[in-house]
Amino acid sequence: MQRYFVSPEQVGSDSVYLEGEDARHLAAVMRARPGEEFIACDGSGTEVLAKIETIEQGRISAAIVERRTSLAEMSWRVTVAQSLPKGDKLETVIQKGTEAGAASFQPFLSQRTVVQYDERKEAKRLERWRKIAKEAAEQAHRGIVPEVAAVCSWKSLVAGMARFDLTLICYEEEGRRGTGLRTALASFQERFAKDSGKAPSVLLIVGPEGGFDPREVEQAAEAGAVAVGLGRRILRTETAALVALACIAYESGELGG
Incomplete structure (x- = not known):
């Protein structure tokens, strides 16, 4: 239908x-x-x-x-903050991320962002991103259309972390050290259980093709973010958010059990 x-x-x-x-x-x-x-x-x-x-x-x-x-929404409201990738990769993140349950998307510019950002083209691209989110939400039988915000700076993203109950920054070095997403989610659930009845808000930050500069990870940690790995393999930037969303869905009980 x-x-x-x-x-x-x-x-x-x-x-x-x-x-x-x-x-x-x-x-x-x-x-x-x-x-x-x-x-x-x-x-x-x-x-x-x-x-x-x-x-x-x-x-x-x-x-x-x-x-x-609608019963199609995740119990956790996850905002995917994606460093602006090359080509149409962000379209993939928005489309598949919407299907996976993301509540909103925040593209941003970081130090190692490869793509050349053209502010003059922003309005047209933003319109297309929002159309993709709407069509994906209809296809996935979502009850809401995820918001797609305009591209922001790294400084602005860090300043806004305080609005979220949990901020996770995906960092490959943590994966090599074995500091996984599951551990961070389990710790958060234990602490957040005291605020029963409240839907937690999560900011999930994914870096560009070249990864994060170590100083950016430090800045995020100073603002309260938790650096996590997504396994011992290196994922493409357009894959990382989708893997993390699936993990969050599982750990929050979205998939049953």
């Missing part, structure tokens, strides 16, 4: 409507007809099952059959 994210204003007490590209897709591409159903999500975790009543040019109106809370 087709799923679409809509603004809260599009959802009424007993009706919902699609417009623009979503309406065109459902009518022209999926060839929907009155009486057929689709799911609309308001982006805040609430979704409705709706039955199409009318199809007009650029607009589809539907009656709400059922209203429910």
Whole structure:
């Protein structure tokens, strides 16, 4: 069944409507007809099952059959901070990270960032990144569309670490020393258990193709981050966040057990 994210204003007490590209897709591409159903999500975790009543040019109106809370979100809110990689690698991180359950993404520039950042192209790229997150969230049956923030500096990222309950910085040297992500997560869970009922917020920081400069890791640690390894192998920058998200999902009970 087709799923679409809509603004809260599009959802009424007993009706919902699609417009623009979503309406065109459902009518022209999926060839929907009155009486057929689709799911609309308001982006805040609430979704409705709706039955199409009318199809007009650029607009589809539907009656709400059922209203429910999405159960597809991780219990931990994980923000993936990814040092800007070359080519379309960030698109992969956003698409697959959304499928894996990330709540938001924060691209940033670090000392060894390889790509040449062009601020003039930022708005266009940001629009594309957000579209990728929306489409991936629909495909994965998410209840929210992960936020994709504008590219920030390393200094700005470090300054914002205090907003999170846990900040993890992935560093290959810790992997070689055997300081793994699992140990850090287990320690955090033991401490955070005292704040029962609160969904923890986690900042997961992944470096560029060339890795972090040691001084950057020191700066992150001074701001409260925990440096962790993702095993004894060296991962590509676009792989690291996905491996870490899977580990967090497992350790937080997302996968059962």
